[in-house]
Structures are given as C-alpha cells and as structure tokens.
C-alpha cells in the first residue's frame with residue numbers, strides 16, 4: 175500500500191519535463207516569496223496584481239511583433255512599475271483607480287493582440303493560470319538569472335531597502351536615495367513577475383507574491399527572519415503545488431496558490447493571526 | 460563646520476502651502492551650531508511642517524532655505540507617523556540608518572556602536588524586542604538611538620516627549636540636555652510647555668509663523684502664549700522658572716465654556 179503511494183508520487187520524476195517543472199516552480203516560489211516581503215510590507219499587493227496584467231500586455235505585444243519577450247515585456251513591465259510607483263507614492267485619491275485602468279487596459283490590449291494575430295507561444299490557459307508544458311530552457315535560465323539578481327539586490331541594498339520600506343521620509347533625510355531604491359525594487363519586482371509568469375500565470379502571480387510573506391509575518395517579528403521564512407514557504411508551495419498539479423491534472427499556478435492558501439489557513443489557526451494588522455501604507459488588495 | 464555660532468540651517472521669509480492656503484508664511488529662523496531650541500505651538504501650527512522644511516523633505520513655496528554643506532541630520536519622527544506593525548526588532552531598526560554598508564549583517568564595530576548607544580539611552584536590554592513591545596518612552600529613545608548612530612551634527616526631534624508620563628518626559632529632556640552639553644545642536648517640537656521651559660534655553664512660539672523666539676522667560680508670557688494658542692493662559696514663577704497654567708483648569712477662575 176505505502177509502496178504504491180510512493181511509487182505514484184515518484185512516477186512523474188521519471189519525466190524530464192516534470193523534473194524541470196518542479197525545479198522551476200520551487201525556484202519561482204522562492205523568488206516570489208522573497209520579493210513578496212517588500213510588496214506586502216509596502217502595502218503594494220494590488221500593484222503586484224496590476225503589474226502582472228500589465229506585463230501580459232507587453233508579453234503579447236512583443237510576441238506579435240516578434241521581439242524577444244523577455245526584453246519586450248521586461249521594458250513594458252518596468253515602465254508600468256515606475257508609473258504605478260509614482261502614482262501610488264503621490265498619495266492622490268484615485269491612485270488605485272488609475273492603476274486599475276492602466277494595467278487592465280494593458281491586459282485587454284494583450285488579449286486583443288493575441289486574438290487577432292494568434293499567439294506563437296503558450297496557450298491562453300497557460301498564460302492565465304500557468305503551465306509546465308511550455309517551459310523552455312530559455313525560461314529556466316531567465317528565472318535563474320532573475321533570482322540571482324534579486325538575491326544580489328536584496329543582499330547589497332539590504333539596509334537601504336529596509337529603511338525605504340519602513341519609513342521613506344526618515345530614510346530620505348538619513349542619506350538613503352529613496353527614489354533610486356524604489357526604482358530598483360520595481361525593476362526586481364517586474365523582472366520577478368516576468369520570469370514566473372509562464373509557470374504561475376498572470377492571474378495568480380499576485381497571490382504567490384503575497385501569501386508566503388503574509389504567512390512569514392505571522393511567524394516572526396524580525397525582518398531578516400521574515401525574508402528567509404517567506405522564501406522558504408514560497409519554495410515549499412512551488413514544490414508541493416507542482417506535484418499536485420501533475421496528479422490532479424490542474425494548471426500549476428492554481429495548485430501552487432491553493433497550497434499557499436492551505437499553509438496560510440493552518441498558520442492562521444495556529445498563531446491567531448499575530449502580526450497581521452492592516453498594512454501601513456497605500457492600497458491593499 | 461562645528462564651530463559654535465556657525466549657521467547650520469537658515470530659513471528666510473519661508474512660505475509653505477500643501478494644496479491651498481499657506482500653512483506657514485513669513486518664517487525667518489536660523490539654527491546655529493550649538494543651539495538647543497524648543498518649538499511650541501498648538502496642533503496644526505505647522506511644527507512638523509517646519510521640521511520637514513529644515514530637513515529638506517519639503518520645498519518652500521516661497522522664500523529661501525540654506526543648509527550647511529554636507530550637513531548630517533538625525534531625525535526623530537513623531538511616534539504617530541511610524542508603522543508599528545512592521546516586522547523589525549529594535550536592533551534592526553537602529554541599524555538601518557547605517558545604510559551605506561553594502562551587506563545586511565553588522566560588522567563588529569557596528570554591533571559595538573549599537574550596544575553603546577542603546578546602553579547610553581538605557582534600552583540595551585530591549586535590542587531583540589519587536590518595536591511595538593516597547594513603551595512610548597522607550598520607543599522615543601530607540602529613534603533617538605537610531606538618529607545618534609548616524610553621528611549627526613544636527614538633531615531634529617518631532618514631539619519626543621508626547622504620550623509619556625512626567626518622569627519620562629523629564630528624563631528625555633535631561634538626556635537631550637546632556638547631548639547638547641556634549642556639543643550637539645538640537646531642535647525639538649513639543650506640547651509640554653513646562654518641560655521645555657525648565658530644560659530648554661531657547662524657545663520658539665509659532666502658529667503659522669514664528670511669533671517669538673527667546674529665553675523661556677521671554678516666550679512663556681501670558682501675551683505671547685495667548686497670541687500663540689488663542690486662549691488665555693496664566694504664567695507663574697516657581698524656583699525662577701515660568702510655569703504655565705491652562706486657565707480652563709485653573710481652580711479659582713471658572714470660565715464659561717463655549718457651547
């Protein structure tokens with residue numbers, strides 16, 4: 175009995191595409207978990223959500239013109255991220271509405287372009303909810319490169335990022351170049367979304383950014399610990415979710431997010447939601 | 460830099476409006492090295508705004524602000540503006556001010572500096588606590604520690620004595636007095652009139668503009684205070700220091716409250 179269970183669990187590891195999928199999903203989960211800490215603490219969950227939709231537009235547009243999608247969608251995404259960051263830091267009423275309009279318009283444009291011109295890449299379902307079938311070797315290397323860059327940024331700009339997230343005004347007068355730090359974070363965020371989009375899917379990326387960080391927040395009140403925990407939880411969700419995806423034959427993004435949601439519920443019950451007060455600034459999803 | 464009397468920050472007929480009518484107008488104020496200034500005024504008088512102008516996070520809509528070149532400023536924010544649910548410990552919070560280091564972990568020298576400054580302010584034993592698990596007075600000292608870790612030439616504090624009991628307020632003002640004795644230039648805002656009257660040698664009364672600047676005995680007068688706060692106040696003298704009595708709470712003088 176137990177043997178058959180283990181056999182069933184190990185069976186997919188015989189396929190190279192699945193092994194690649196598991197590795198990629200685990201790494202993608204860790205990456206989103208790491209970046210997600212800043213997203214959650216800055217109250218930018220909604221921005222992550224919007225950004226993934228905006229990037230989808232750039233993705234579709236570059237696929238139609240035949241441009242390298244990493245380049246096309248990357249530039250598109252970074253530009254939207256900077257615009258969104260500026261709008262949200264200006265504290266104007268209607269910032270969230272402006273973000274909603276910009277990003278959903280970009281998303282709609284992407285859908286329209288792909289419908290009219292046909293898409294050469296993965297299917298709609300794959301783009302929206304994630305898939306492991308369409309993952310190319312180039313996707314894997316993009317993800318590895320983005321993860322390495324993200325870790326490097328978080329390590330080398332650790333205190334500046336922390337200070338600018340905790341208290342931008344005091345950071346600014348204490349020698350932190352807040353605008354530059356914010357831009358760097360936006361760059362990393364859009365690259366992370368771009369690199370994980372095909373695995374997790376446009377509609378679900380925001381959840382993989384938010385869930386691990388929120389769970390980690392309930393487990394610690396130390397920033398350094400939260401970064402590590404959130405990455406680990408993200409990786410775990412990617413790993414488990416990808417296996418579930420195979421066995422249940424459901425898009426990978428869905429199972430990754432549902433795994434995260436389960437972990438969230440368990441930790442919430444265990445801790446009573448310690449540390450889960452409303453995010454300090456800006457809009458929350 | 461650092462010689463006494465050298466101007467560190469100079470505001471020259473500064474005006475500032477956020478979106479509509481000016482919040483501050485015609486503000487002239489010079490901070491010199493070695494000053495120890497307390498700013499008093501009612502809520503909404505523009506005290507925080509004045510600090511932001513001096514810091515340079517706000518630009519005046521009219522007038523000029525000059526700051527000494529390369530001036531290192533330590534800023535202690537009003538506690539109400541801090542996001543207390545943010546996951547940082549006291550040590551992490553204090554250390555973030557050393558942001559020019561390119562790696563997360565503290566060097567041995569940094570760890571020593573943190574312990575030293577926390578120790579000096581009497582909160583070294585709280586280094587690993589979450590920032591919300593501190594009392595108001597301890598939180599204020601934590602932000603003072605963070606500001607000091609930058610080795611500033613000018614220290615700006617926004618209401619470092621709010622929301623704590625009398626003894627803690629005095630302790631904080633004492634501490635600032637010692638820092639001033641060691642050569643620090645300090646500007647603070649406060650609602651604690653009697654505290655600053657007793658501890659701070661140089662006061663500014665403001666409400667939309669600077670109404671008076673001088674020694675406590677010159678600023679804490681019924682005329683200046685009524686002009687500043689828009690309500691009559693009595694001033695007594697106790698041990699050579701002015702003591703302000705809010706007339707509403709004055710036992711012998713019943714007032715008719717506005718409906």
Ligand SMILES: Nc1ncnc2c1ncn2[C@@H]1O[C@H](COP(=O)(O)OP(=O)(O)OP(=O)(O)O)[C@@H](O)[C@H]1O
Pocket residue numbers: 477478482500501502503504505506507508509
């Ligand atoms: N960001 C802002 N946007 C618009 N108006 C503002 C802003 N900040 C402050 N104000 C207004 O400017 C005026 C002065 O505010 P400020 O915070 O400087 O007062 P304060 O003297 O520090 O008050 P308190 O003692 O309550 O801290 C107030 O009327 C306030 O409503």
Ligand SMILES: [Mg+2]
Pocket residue numbers: 506507508537617
């Ligand atoms: Mg204020």
